[in-house]
Amino acid sequence: MSTTLLIELLDRIHRPLVPLLGALLLNGCSTLDYYSQLARGQLDLLRSRQSVQALIDDPSQDAGLRRRLAEAQEARAFASAKLGLPDNGSYRVYADIHRPYVVWNLFATEEFSLQPETHCFPIAGCVAYRGYYQLGRARGAAALLREQGLDTWVGGVEAYSTLGWFDDPILNTMLRRNDDRLAALIFHELAHQRLYVPGDTAFNESFASFVEREGLRQWRASRGLGPLDEEAAERRDALTRLVLDTRERLESLYARDLPAERMRRAKAAEFERLRRDYREVRDRQWGGSSTFDTWVEGPLNNAKLLPFGLYDQWVPAFARLFHEAGGSWPGFYERARELGQLPLAERAQALESLMAKR
Incomplete structure (x- = not known):
């Protein structure tokens, strides 16, 4: 269980927050190699x-794979029939890409800054990472940035969404999750197809995370199952709080003239x-569980902290929006779409107002 939770955490904080398709529309000699590898990687997939x-219908296939795919198809059908998510070919196809991650994301910051090096694409907007289909390419790019004095971090990713431009497959990389978490991931990625606001990562990921959580709750209830054990989520959230506290202290530090x-x-x-702080929480509250030891005890820098908080920042606001919509998915999506059309500052203010109503 601890290994599964660690994989889920790492995927959660490094998963591409937007599709890579937008990059394929760009050109320029200095970045041609980067965009070429994106094109090749997507086409290979x-x-x-x-x-x-x-x-599923082929008896010559591995029985375990057939069972997992059949379970995933039930969740996929539920997503469209009950959650109002797109009814298309996504997650009705499968791809074994014969590697542990589909892409590796490279994050970078200045040595004394928590502001990410951003990259802007026509469709996706601006994002805080670059994605690579080969680990060696990601590490090579990171090495070049470190020579320039930047902090860098490379994280592997299980899945990403192309926002409906292609039929996104269930990947072998996703099957390390248990059945519930696989269903949740499908709900999350389909939510990006339902609504996506270019350039506002926190909005997009919080929206998809709420759909994922509420969708999973309803999925389990439809099967006569109770709520999930919250212990794993509580540990993940506790680590996130520790990281966000560290970021606040670092931001204050970097603002000083030293x-x-x-x-x-x-x-x-x-x-x-x-x-x-992590060891104290681990030993006093978690009984010494070493789930996150590898991540925490490994090298730490600004770039490694970047993704934390993006998936959760506005989740309570979307929960309130769902409540105000009377638990109606169409009503919720319409209200969320209206929020997405607001200018960035007004959108943040509206979300803050929803948060205050909790």
């Missing part, structure tokens, strides 16, 4: 797709404090 139903060496020592001290 598309060529690997097979009909899920054909695999010599570089003194700043570096203070920065290192904050990361050590994060480790100490």
Whole structure:
């Protein structure tokens, strides 16, 4: 269970927040190689797709795979029939890409900043990472950025959405999740197809995360199952709070006018404090569970902290919106769409107002 939770956390904080398709519309000699690998990677994935139903019906296929795919198809049908999510070919095809992750995301920041190096695409808007279909390419790009003095972090990703431009497949990388978490991931990615606002990561991910959570609750209820054990989510959320607290302290530190060496020592001290705080929570509240030890005890820098909080920032606001819509998915989606049409500052204000109503 601890391994599954760690995989879920890492996927949660590194999953592409937008599709890579927009990058394929760009050109320029200096970035041609990058966009070419995106095009090749997406095309290779598309060529690997097979009909899920054909695999389920084929007795020569692995029985475990057939069972997992059949379970996923029940969740996929539920997503459209009961949650109002797009009824298309996505997650009705399967692709085994013969690697542990579909892409690797590279995040980067200045040495004394928590502002990400952003990359802007015509369809997707601006995002805080670059995606690579090969780990070696991601690591090579990270090495070049480190030579420029930047903090970098590379994280593997199980799945991403093309926002309905293609029929997104269930990937072998997604099958490390249990059945509930696989269903939740399908709900999340289909939610991006239902509503996506270019350039507002926190809005998009919080929206999809709410749909994922409420969708999973309703999915389990439809099968006569009770709520999920919240212990795993509580541990994940506790780590997120520790990281966000560290980010706040670092932001205050970086705003000070200090010599570089003194700043570096203070920065290192904050990361050590994060480790100490984590160990205290782990040992006092989790019975010494080592679920997140590898992540916390490994190298820490600004870039590694970037994705935390993006998936959860406005989830309570969307929960309130769903309540105000009387639990109606069409009504909820319409209200969310209206929010998405507001200018960024007005949208944030509206979401804050919803948060205050809890």
